Amino acid sequence: NHNTDTNDTAAQPQTTLTPDELHKLDAFWRACNYLAAGMIYLRDNVLLTQPLERMHLKQRLLGHWGSSPGLSFIYTHINRLITTFDINAIFLAGPGHGAPGVLAPVYLEGTYSEVYPEVSQDLEGLRQLFRRFSFPGGIGSHCTPELPGSIHEGGELGYSLSHAFGAAFDNPDLIVTVVVGDGEAETGPLATAWHSNKFLNPVRDGAVLPVLHLNGYKINNPTLLSRIPHDELASLFRGYGWKPYFVEGEDPNTMHERMATTLDACLKEIQSQQAQARLKNQPQRVIWPMIILRSPKGWTGPEAIGGNKIEGSWRAHQVPLPGVHDSEEQFKMLETWLRSYRPEELFDPDGQLITSLRAVAPQGNRRMSANPHANGGLLKRELRIPDFQDYAAAVALPATTRAYNTKPLGAMLRDIMQSNPENFRVFGPDETTSNKLDAIYEVSKKLWLAQYLPEDDNGGELSPDGRVLEMLSEHTLQGWLEGYVLTGRHGFFATYEAFVHVIDSMFNQHAKWLAIADTLPWRLPIASINLLITSTVWRQDHNGFTHQDPGFLDIVVNKSPAVTRIYLPPDVNCLLSTANHCLRSHNDINIIVCDKQEHIQYLSMDDAIKHCTKGLGIWPWASSDQDAEPDVVMVGCGDIPTKEALAATALLRDRFPDLKIRFINVVDLFRLSPEHEHGLSHRDFDSLFTINKPIIFNFHGYPWLIHRLAYQRTNHDNLHVRGYREDGNINTPLELAIVNQIDRFSLAIDVIDRVPGLQNRGAHAKQAFRDRQIECIEYAHEFGVDLPEEDHWLWTHDHTPQ
Amino acid sequence: NHNTDTNDTAAQPQTTLTPDELHKLDAFWRACNYLAAGMIYLRDNVLLTQPLERMHLKQRLLGHWGSSPGLSFIYTHINRLITTFDINAIFLAGPGHGAPGVLAPVYLEGTYSEVYPEVSQDLEGLRQLFRRFSFPGGIGSHCTPELPGSIHEGGELGYSLSHAFGAAFDNPDLIVTVVVGDGEAETGPLATAWHSNKFLNPVRDGAVLPVLHLNGYKINNPTLLSRIPHDELASLFRGYGWKPYFVEGEDPNTMHERMATTLDACLKEIQSQQAQARLKNQPQRVIWPMIILRSPKGWTGPEAIGGNKIEGSWRAHQVPLPGVHDSEEQFKMLETWLRSYRPEELFDPDGQLITSLRAVAPQGNRRMSANPHANGGLLKRELRIPDFQDYAAAVALPATTRAYNTKPLGAMLRDIMQSNPENFRVFGPDETTSNKLDAIYEVSKKLWLAQYLPEDDNGGELSPDGRVLEMLSEHTLQGWLEGYVLTGRHGFFATYEAFVHVIDSMFNQHAKWLAIADTLPWRLPIASINLLITSTVWRQDHNGFTHQDPGFLDIVVNKSPAVTRIYLPPDVNCLLSTANHCLRSHNDINIIVCDKQEHIQYLSMDDAIKHCTKGLGIWPWASSDQDAEPDVVMVGCGDIPTKEALAATALLRDRFPDLKIRFINVVDLFRLSPEHEHGLSHRDFDSLFTINKPIIFNFHGYPWLIHRLAYQRTNHDNLHVRGYREDGNINTPLELAIVNQIDRFSLAIDVIDRVPGLQNRGAHAKQAFRDRQIECIEYAHEFGVDLPEEDHWLWTHDHTPQ
Ligand SMILES: Cc1ncc(C[n+]2csc(CCOP(=O)(O)OP(=O)(O)O)c2C)c(N)n1
Ligand SMILES: Cc1ncc(C[n+]2csc(CCOP(=O)(O)OP(=O)(O)O)c2C)c(N)n1
Ligand SMILES: [Mg+2]
């Protein structure tokens, strides 16, 4: 059933490699395999110049052998392609746990020693390399940021292919080779990422050459794709819109020839497709080639122990001979295995790869490990950003007008797109229009290379060379965006708040990547990930409970403060100022929370700039404690919570004109935390929030987050936070606010309850506020909308003392 | 290019329906479409017995029309299949926002009125139905738990297919029909869920009949799958291992005939495949039928406004005539559209569906909306659980032995599997062996229906009727598990801690489902989701930073306290007791955090039962404050943090014999929170944790979570929490602890710093502890393992006063 010796797509003449080429390729690959195994087992006698002894072994054997020989096989062959055809390529390893298979060629081609001179090209360097691999204080066993040439760590499986496409966009000369594990291919994110081929413009983008690495196994199981009939597998990839080439077998020499022939054919096809499209300057959908490489897991490793198959089995996944310390048989097998690569033929006595083999690898920046695309900061150009003030909403008097908060941002993004036609992209899961950013389409449509229908002309906003990418897969979009910025470009992703949780784990992994990359001086800073979270919890008027989830922020605060930023601009001008700041930043993940509906406008552009630069501040026009001790500090954070806090302030100021209220708005959430780079000093915090007055904090998200950020603040015991309490369904906006007690009435009641001296006096007011809540809910249930007087509420500047 | 009039798989005689059947089917469908549109627009004049006037309209128009007619088309046809062949079926709507298309037939077949008598089968009932749809205080616009027959809400897209398979497992007579949106099909989770067919055993499981609903559009975009060539699409689904049947067109009568013919063919195929396999009792892989239904989005709705296509376009997604309030033209179109269904032919003057049409729907429990499988609590049988004490680890003296924590649980799961061969399943992403639960395989293997190789016999643990499900897709597993328990069965899912974030959003959605279901008396309780989180942050000895993420708990605490539970059993016996409790619980999501490696054993089974029942408690043998005021409260929560806290206690007791230390271990995390059902009373909390002594709390996860749970506790200001601070790489266990300051030395130093009177006296000890930390790290960096004396540390009972 497993016809491992046919190649169904390409008729192969089997003469691609001269005997000398074949010999050298194989020798280079043997050197890789030797190093990969060496990393796992050896701490000394690194070239086996002496008989192997137990003291040469690492005490603890860690690492993943199984994936490694396949990875270095592919790497070596791509190297041949680069040297033969002078192409510009990078390499992504989906099963990043196979790092030995990538570390080995990266070391052999010299880059590793250039970046880390202590790991030199000699015996001592080899010892260093072996020793530090998967060793405390050393280097990881995945394709971590420390690995030159890596832009994909492959710790959490599933994102290699979307990363690869992100890297290829707008890099017309680049060929992104990406190895997809057959286990990895079972994950959801990977399974849909194959459709990325419908978003690759052959004129303007580079190519992605995926190699599905069908080594047959995962940790302990066979893989699905390796156990379906050949035709079914071919049909699957044709259905995904690829042209699959099969390279199958296990005899190294035959496989070298097959791989070389197939890669030549793929390259030719890629180049001719590109040439054709570019000649006519006509982007259209291409059925791109891809390779299905079926080879044994743990290829060239030990065949079996005690009748248990290792090579070509899941037993090869990690350390194939785990018992070398205790078992004489395994110890002997290890030596035989290591010597089977004939290290003495590959390295000179000083430990350097012999001269003739060094030529197998490309030179200088053509080495995939030294390719600047894999160190995007090297190539990054600053984004040209028009003056964000040009998109300002006119705000003559604070809180007296309304506007759609995200709309002007759409216009700003449009003009950024216009000014950066080659290194800026906008991403959205079919929601760009819904999120009111559709002004972008005035300069660039949604990229669409699949079929067109006549009606698309009428408002479809599709184009084969659009620069807005929309697909209903948050995973794929985030993967594209990451790949795009990791290779030195800029991007913006807007998505619904509730469903940003779909990419929680991707956020985590990218934050971890950035935190490590930040510590590596040779990795230059890349653009930040900019994530607009919109269609938020407070405005799910008909989507209900499933669409109410502001908890992504709780994920964000767990990650390194060096790379995380959270902003909650309450209006148009604050959003513009924030977005401008974020788009200019680097090595961060910026989360901007801002709803897409019509909201009250608080600040003029001048005020917004000052406010957002401070990150938080008193709004004097709303406050009644000018230069005095406040009785209470009222805080709004987020658009709707700010509106409700302000309306509560108005209620209170009308009812208790002597009450001294300080009104604060928070945009930059991390100002609250003393542990974050953006955190206010205790001195500043205490002076703003006082050290002894009640603080009523109306928050956009789950209320506990504020306690978490501020628990070390002096006045923490007086901090009373309101936020989303996981209480909702089909509600009008005000009704939802009331149910979760972030509404104006609840807040006003909170103040009465907390301010000394108001408790008794305030009983009448409290009752009136409660009555009003009931009226509001009754009205909503009767008419399906909020009571107009409350809904249309605006600030009346009669209160204002100035 | 769009050959919409061919059906490439089935040769259709086109005579499946008699004219009368055709007429009735179409009439029933028209009634559905009328109701769906009515829900969106009308508040009165519900059968249009009077001319339509503006006052009959809802003030705010909410709802999704586009998906609805397709959904009710499919629903109606499945009803025909049920009545014709007396099959047992349920219905899942992937695009759950098309709820009007499901609410309508559910109401028409009478179930809705049985569950909600106020929505009766008459004019008033129709008014009620229309009014409450997508209305504050009313019902949601998705297939929410409130909808009888629903087990899939479809708010967050992507999980319909995995839910469907979960429902089909071990339900040999059930046919699960599931509509997959063509937009939904672009999500990662959905894209890989098609492979679930390789896990469906034709002997023992039911069938899943997916209908890919190719209505061509999402919110504002065409869908990928509707815009690739017909052959490519067919190839994709053949590659996924299905036999696709195409039903394409838009003329209702033709489409009825095609759909009926195709469904008959599919059913026949399903039944014959099942019969064959069952006759021989030979489970093997089946190429199951599926349907690709290509029909216009917003089918039968308004065709266009002002030259803008609506029917068959993305413009039909929500409210197709949004301007009816202001535009005379649209208002007229609305009336014409509604009348086009000829309600007067469908309903009698009292508002009831006419008798002849009522027979189109099945009767009693054959109605998909009344099928007990969709209200799993009705069918749930209690799990037979052997006495968990039988798996106990012998612990004569606390903290003096070691064992692998998860291994005995594997044995217990094995025996549960044995005793519940039809309603219990274990799920894992290729990690069951890695997580040391492989004892299960002694009674049931991993289900594998794809190809076999000879070597599988040797340790592969595969079988075509295994009951352990392993696929490298956390999404698919979680979806299967949810579908399985929602239909009344029991399950257990073990997964790596870092990658459980992959299913954050699925957890969120299921928690929301349960929170609502809990409030519906007619939905009987279902089994809890049991999630073992293992391979935890503190033992990533070679995987490093990407595998260190205990933040899932921060997601969990945001959801309703009524349905969330978190346990951190520190040893074998606590884990067994906890698992026993969780497996017996219902309507919860139980998170059990417990590492898979060898760990110290603290409690005998007797003690463990008492401890876990209390959820937390003092360990007297570790404490030195018996019946006295403690100087400090030391808390461990989680396996490794408990070990380190205990080792710190030993260090301190040796060094400062007069120091009174109270040692507490926490298993049930929510005991800490006063807001949770499990929360300790303030009285109990204060007596355990004191109201004025320093508390050094060593936590498994991110430290802030403890503050969040305990910020309302009296002694909160004295609570000092240690936990994972996002600081890690390749580390030995003790090194990682030191870096994050949860190690014995850091904790001992914390105590010296916090206990009044120790600060000066303790300087010598502090310095000794710091020195020891340095020695430990030096040793780890030299030998790659921890200093044996520290690593092998066990409690010495010399300290113990008793
Ligand atoms: C999302 C996710 N789930 C689980 C794991 C744990 N894991 C690490 S390697 C592996 C198997 C990978 O198999 P494959 O992709 O075939 O790689 P190979 O080693 O065979 O090259 C698994 C399940 C992971 N890293 N990421
Ligand atoms: C994971 C996720 N992302 C985004 C959305 C927002 N959303 C709601 S409906 C929809 C389009 C669905 O299209 P399709 O599945 O084709 O359903 P149709 O309405 O066409 O039947 C989108 C993107 C969502 N609900 N879930
Ligand atoms: Mg594999």
Ligand SMILES: [Mg+2]
């Ligand atoms: Mg659709």
